[in-house]
Amino acid sequence: MMNVFIQEFPKQLKTSMEIGQNASFTKHNQPIHNIVVLGMGGSGIGGDFVAEFIKDSCNVPFLSCKSYNLPAYVGKNTLVIASSFSGNTEETLMTFENARKTGAKIVCITSGGKLLDKAKEHAYDFVQIPAVKQPPRSCLGYSFVQVLYILNAFGFAPQNFESDLSAAIANLQNMQENIKLEAAAFSRKIHGKFPVIYASDRIGAVALRLRQQLNENSKILALHHTYPEMNHNELVGWRKQSGDFVIIVFRSADDLNRNSLRMDICNGIMSEVADTVLEVSCVGDSLIEQAMYGVHFGDWITWEIAEARKVDAVEVDAIDLLKRELAAAALN
Numbered sequence: 001m002m003n004v005f006i007q008e009f010p011k012q013l014k015t016s017m018e019i020g021q022n023a024s025f026t027k028h029n030q031p032i033h034n035i036v037v038l039g040m041g042g043s044g045i046g047g048d049f050v051a052e053f054i055k056d057s058c059n060v061p062f063l064s065c066k067s068y069n070l071p072a073y074v075g076k077n078t079l080v081i082a083s084s085f086s087g088n089t090e091e092t093l094m095t096f097e098n099a100r101k102t103g104a105k106i107v108c109i110t111s112g113g114k115l116l117d118k119a120k121e122h123a124y125d126f127v128q129i130p131a132v133k134q135p136p137r138s139c140l141g142y143s144f145v146q147v148l149y150i151l152n153a154f155g156f157a158p159q160n161f162e163s164d165l166s167a168a169i170a171n172l173q174n175m176q177e178n179i180k181l182e183a184a185a186f187s188r189k190i191h192g193k194f195p196v197i198y199a200s201d202r203i204g205a206v207a208l209r210l211r212q213q214l215n216e217n218s219k220i221l222a223l224h225h226t227y228p229e230m231n232h233n234e235l236v237g238w239r240k241q242s243g244d245f246v247i248i249v250f251r252s253a254d255d256l257n258r259n260s261l262r263m264d265i266c267n268g269i270m271s272e273v274a275d276t277v278l279e280v281s282c283v284g285d286s287l288i289e290q291a292m293y294g295v296h297f298g299d300w301i302t303w304e305i306a307e308a309r310k311v312d313a314v315e316v317d318a319i320d321l322l323k324r325e326l327a328a329a330a331l332n
Helices: 002-007 009-022 041-054 090-100 113-121 136-153 161-190 204-216 257-270 287-309 317-327
Strands: 034-038 062-065 078-084 105-110 125-128 194-200 223-227 245-252 276-282
Touching: 002 009, 002 136, 002 287, 009 136, 009 161, 009 287, 034 041, 034 090, 041 062, 041 078, 041 136, 041 204, 041 287, 078 090, 078 113, 078 136, 090 105, 090 113, 105 113, 105 136, 113 125, 125 136, 136 161, 136 204, 161 245, 161 276, 161 287, 194 204, 194 257, 204 223, 204 245, 204 287, 223 257, 245 257, 245 287, 257 276, 276 287
Parallel strands: 034 062, 034 078, 078 105, 105 125, 194 223, 194 245, 245 276
Antiparallel strands: none
16 A cells, blocks of 8 residues: 555645645734744654755744754744644644744644644644545655745745746656666665665755655664764764665765765775665756655655565554553653
């Protein structure tokens, strides 16, 4: 079933654009001085992608908050976007309640649940996304696209984001079969080894996405980091030790030249330890296109590995157990 969800990702992006184009938001009675996106897991990673998409154009601080705790600076001059696919995410509901007390401008993204009920109760703006029967991690298109439309409504999204999204959709549709074939070939080189994923800080969310998808879809552990920060700590760990490692490097045509050079040098250093170094060239003329290509490529890798391991890519029994145990305890 996960393969069907992955296959339909371009369609999901298109549907999400239509939702965003039809959404409307009320003005805030105060100027916006900072933006905070609340969300966890598959809902929260949309904030990580948007942070990279807007950092060259947004003139106020932007934070993707994944915690029970709300930053102390959140107040009447803050735009708070609460994102929860189910509407029942414990951490997001707690930070949402704390944000309500600050006088911040609040907008919710959800398919239903308690978050939608509270948005309606307190007359907050909200975008209701489809309550499809699939895991939140397979609904990335609904979360980050709506964040972009909300930011656009308040003057903080790049003006060309819609054309970039449209181009990303066309790119994925045109290259779907080639992506699947190449991802399958990559998966055979990754299966049975410990994946370590790298990207530049321009597309760091792509590396994060693949790590999370390997965790949940493929049921394996993985590491990820970004250039240039990894050069100041993690690189020292690449020396002879036990374990079969495979390195996956996402590269973008927009990577800073110095970061590209760092990747070239580090690939040589790490190949002394890792069995294999694989590179993914993220195709596209914009950061959004490149990121969506990387996401789609990585998602297909994780499904292929799940198939090779004979595990259900949809099942998350460990997380379900955790939620049941938490629900049995008082929230305080």
